[in-house]
Amino acid sequence: MGLTCPERTGHKCDNISIPTAFKDCVHQIIERLRARDSYFTQKCRLWTICRKAISGRLIRDWRLALSAKLSLNVRMKSALVGFVWVLSSVLMLGQGQNSSVKPAIKTVSGQASERLSVDTAKTTVLGNSFVAAKDWSIRVAGSATILEAPERNSWVALIDVQAKTQEEALARAWQAYKPDAKWPVKVSTDQANEDGWSQRRSYEYLTSPNEKRTVGALVSYSRSSWNVVIVDMADAVAEKRGSQVALVFGRLLPKGYSRESFAEKKPKTLDQARIAELTRFVEQGQKVLGMPGVAFGTPTSLLEKSL
DSSP states (O other): OOBOOTTSTTOOSBOOOOOGGGHHHHHHHHHHHHTSTTHHHHHHHHHHHHHHHHHTSSSSSHHHHHHHHOOOOHHHHHHHHHHHHHHHHHHHHHHHHHHHHHHHHHHHHOSOOEEOSSOEEEEOTTOOEEEEOTTOEEEEETTEEEEEOTTSSOEEEEEEEOOSSHHHHHHHHHHHHOTTOOOOEEEEEEEOOBTTBEEEEEEEEOOOTTTOEEEEEEEEEETTEEEEEEEEEEHHHHHHTHHHHHHHHHTOBOTTOOOOOOTTOOOOOOOHHHHHHHHHHHHHHHHHHTOSOOOOOOOHHHHHHHO
16 A cells, blocks of 8 residues: 655655555554644654665664654654564565565566667577567567567567467467457468478457557467467558568578578589470460460570580
C-alpha cells in the first residue's frame, strides 16, 4: 500500500510497499498519534522514519535515531520503535525472498540485447542457421531467439520447440515468446517442403485496425524438432523493413543443412547429344501442353563451339 503524508492531502512522501497483514499495525500507531497535541508534526516525522527505514539507513541504529532526532514521550517512542522493528523485519524477509527469486528471473530474461552493425550469420538455440539484418538487435530468451527492429516496436522471433504436431509447436512457441498474446488465427496454409524443412504451415493472425500491426507465424519441421518463426511488427515498420525480414526467412536453414552450390564446379560441354536431348524435352512438353508453337535458343558462341 502507499503511505500518504497527512499534512498535505494527496501528497505522497514516499512510495512504500508492505504486506497487507501489517496494515492494522500501522493504523494502531496512527491512532496513538492522533491523541497527541502535535498530531501533524509527529505523524509526518513517523513517515520520515519509515522512509529512512526503507532505505536501510535506520534499521541498524534505530534506537539512537529515535532518541537523538525526536523529542517524543515514552509512549510515542515505544510506538515508533515497535513500528520500525516490524517494518525492518518485513524488509529483511522481503530481501531474502527477492534474492531467491532473482536467479529464476535471470534464466527467463536470458542474455542482453546485441546491436548488429552489419548483416550477421547467427544460429537459433538448437543450431538452425539464419542471417540477422544490420541495425537490428538480437537476444535469447529461453528457447526463443528474438530480433528487434531499430524502431523498437517490432520483432521477429525464432523459437525451437519439441512437439508432436504443428499446432502444439505453435502454442509452445507463443508461450516462449509472448504468453499473453490473444490474436485469433485468421487463416492457415500448408507450404511446400523447402531447404530441408518439411511439414511447413503458415499462419496469419487477425489484428484490430487500431493496432496497425502485422502478425504471422511459420511452422517448420526438421529431424526431431520444430522451428517457429513469429513476425510481430507494426505495419509501417513491416513495409520499411520488408527486405530485411525476407533476409531472415531466405537464409533460415536446419542445423547441418547446406544448399546446393555450383560454385567452382566445371560446367559440362553443350555437345550434339545434349542439344538433341534438350530438343526432345521441349518437343515433348509442347505436345503434352498442347502449345501451337515453341522455341528455345542457346548462346551462339556455345553452339558454334559445340558444332
